[in-house]
Amino acid sequence: MPEQQLPAAGPTPAPPQRHFEDVTDGQELSPVRFPLSVYRLVVAAGANRDFNSIHHNSEVARASGAPDMYASTTFLLGMWERSLRQFIGAAGRIRAITGFRMRSFNVAGQTVVVHGRVTGRRRQGGTGLVDIEMWSDNGQGVSVGPGTATISLPCREGAT
Amino acid sequence: MAPTEEWMEAWQPMIDAVGRDFGGQVLVGADRVEPGTIRRFLEPLELWSPIHEDDEAAREAGYRGVVAPVSSLLSYQLPAMWASGDPGVFVDADRNAQPARSPVRPLVPDLAPPTTGYFATDIELELLGDLCVGDRLTRRGNVLLSCEPKRTAVGLGAFTTWESAYYTTDEALIARIRTGLYFYNPHTEDDEHA
Numbered sequence: 001m002p003e004q005q006l007p008a009a010g011p012t013p014a015p016p017q018r019h020f021e022d023v024t025d026g027q028e029l030s031p032v033r034f035p036l037s038v039y040r041l042v043v044a045a046g047a048n049r050d051f052n053s054i055h056h057n058s059e060v061a062r063a064s065g066a067p068d069m070y071a072s073t074t075f076l077l078g079m080w081e082r083s084l085r086q087f088i089g090a091a092g093r094i095r096a097i098t099g100f101r102m103r104s105f106n107v108a109g110q111t112v113v114v115h116g117r118v119t120g121r122r123r124q125g126g127t128g129l130v131d132i133e134m135w136s137d138n139g140q141g142v143s144v145g146p147g148t149a150t151i152s153l154p155c156r157e158g159a160t
Numbered sequence: 161m162a163p164t165e166e167w168m169e170a171w172q173p174m175i176d177a178v179g180r181d182f183g184g185q186v187l188v189g190a191d192r193v194e195p196g197t198i199r200r201f202l203e204p205l206e207l208w209s210p211i212h213e214d215d216e217a218a219r220e221a222g223y224r225g226v227v228a229p230v231s232s233l234l235s236y237q238l239p240a241m242w243a244s245g246d247p248g249v250f251v252d253a254d255r256n257a258q259p260a261r262s263p264v265r266p267l268v269p270d271l272a273p274p275t276t277g278y279f280a281t282d283i284e285l286e287l288l289g290d291l292c293v294g295d296r297l298t299r300r301g302n303v304l305l306s307c308e309p310k311r312t313a314v315g316l317g318a319f320t321t322w323e324s325a326y327y328t329t330d331e332a333l334i335a336r337i338r339t340g341l342y343f344y345n346p347h348t349e350d351d352e353h354a
Contacts, residue, residue, distance in 0.1 A: 034205075044204040048235045052264050053256065054279065060256050064277045065314025065346050073280040073339075075204065078231040082207035085229075090211045090221045094230050094287060101282040101340075 017089040020121070020128025020153040029116030029132065032083045038108045041069055048074040058108070071112065076144050080134050083114040084149055087132075091094040092153050095129070099147025110138045119148070128153045167345075170273035171318045173307040183270050183302030183324060190240035190263075192296045193228050201232045218292075228291040233326055233335055236297040239263045266322075266341055267302055275317055275343040282340035284323075289334030296329045305338065317344025 034040075038056075045056045050072040053060035061069040077100060083093055106112050113136065120131035129152050135145035191197065198212050210217035211227050218226045228236060242249050242262055249259040266278060291297060305321040319342050326335040 040204055046233065047200045047202075047204055049238050050235070050264055051241075051259075051262065053258065057256060063256075063346070064279075066279075067345075073283055074231060074234050077234075077283065078201075078205040078207065078229065081231045082205050085207060085209050090209055090217060096287060097230075097283070097285045099282075100284065102280065148302050 011159060017091055018087065018131070018153060019158065020123070020155045023118055023121055023128070023130050023153065025112065025118055025121065027118040029083055029087045029114075031115045032079065034079050034114070036106060036108050036112060036114040037108050038069065041071060041075075041108055044072065044075040048072065048078070050074050061107075066105050066107070068105075068107040068109065070107045073102065076100075076102065076106060076112070076136065079112060079114050079136060080144075080149065083116055083134070084132065084151060087116065087150075088151050088153060092151055094149060094151050096135075096150040097147060099145055101147065102144050104138065104140065104143045106136070106138045106143050110140075112143065113137045113139075116149070123155070124152075126155055130154050166229055167273070167316045168309040171307060173271040174269070174304070174307040174318065174320070175309075177271055178304055178307055179270070181301050181303045182267065184298060187237060187239055187299040189236045189297040189299075190238060190267055191236075191295050193236055193291055195226060195293055197236075198226065198228050198293070199234070201229060202319065210226075215293075223290050224292045226293040228293075228295075230285065230287055230291075230335075233285070233291060233297065233337065236291060237299040237326060247339075266343075268343065272318075272343065275345050277315060277317075278343045280339060281319060281342050282336040287334070288336070288337040289328070289332050291328065291334055295335075298327050298329065299324050300327060301325050312342070312344065314342035315346040317342055 004156050042056050045051055054064055054160045055072045056069055058069050116132045116134045118130060122129050129150060132149045134148050135142050202212060211221050211223060215226050249261050251260055300323050303323045305323055307318050307320045309318040321338055321340050323338045325333055327333055
């Protein structure tokens with residue numbers, strides 16, 4: 001079968017820079033969808049070098065007790081990073097991630113949707129720290145998390 | 161002794177070793193961080209930010225230069241699968257043959273009972289610095305923080321947690337990462353009926 005023609009894509013706009021003052025408790029991050037085809041899992045394995053066969057070979061994955069080949073830790077972590085980066089912009093920093101627990105396999109054929117919600121905010125010098133509850137849903141419930149990402153954002157106002 | 165007790169007892173030396181550092185060697189990532197490998201890492205994620213491709217934009221944002229995504233630390237710390245002078249790793253033509261050696265396989269002490277399967281269960285990252293183009297990542301230490309034998313849907317094994325520190329080549333500590341791994345043997349008919 002010939003390779004599907006890829007649609008033309010324009011340049012991706014830079015995410016807007018969010019400041020600490022823009023963030024509110026309970027604010028939700030835009031959900032990000034990650035359809036998991038075999039093709040995508042293979043590209044991910046090549047890119048992140050986690051060549052464990054359970055991530056790109058259905059036979060090996062099933063022999064290991066999993067229902068099918070499934071997304072690796074690095075790939076799933078990258079999904080959280082994309083969601084966070086879209087929210088925090090270029091000047092934001094990811095300081096810590098805790099509670100990144102993979103509760104079920106995220107297998108080929110599923111779509112993983114990453115969610116986030118602001119749960120805490122505080123200032124530290126001229127920087128704003130924000131805690132964001134993060135989780136992934138694979139259509140059968142929460143498959144990763146819920147965990148917490150602590151990020152920093154620049155403040156518009158000076159240190160208080 | 162019932163079979164289930166035997167498999168649990170086999171993990172006791174690991175339980176006794178909780179707190180011990182099994183990281184006897186410094187693991188050096190196969191390659192320095194390069195713009196091309198960052199781009200390829202981001203491709204399946206469809207993640208874009210100027211800090212990952214534009215040196216000026218990255219410096220404006222406070223980085224030393226184009227910065228690697230934090231989720232790529234585990235990738236950049238992997239040693240080479242094969243290097244010049246090494247014996248071959250692809251020695252078996254079976255469809256599902258595994259390489260003779262793989263840097264992805266976790267470092268498991270001899271104290272652990274033999275297992276055929278493993279997967280990561282959780283991860284925690286404490287991010288203290290940046291990994292930028294030109295850096296080469298090294299991993300030091302491999303401290304066993306916990307070991308808990310458990311029967312699961314996929315087999316009989318143990319949940320373990322490990323901590324390592326990650327440095328750039330100029331000795332800057334940039335991350336501490338704690339990784340949970342479940343080592344197991346898939347269920348057999350015998351233990352499924354046990």
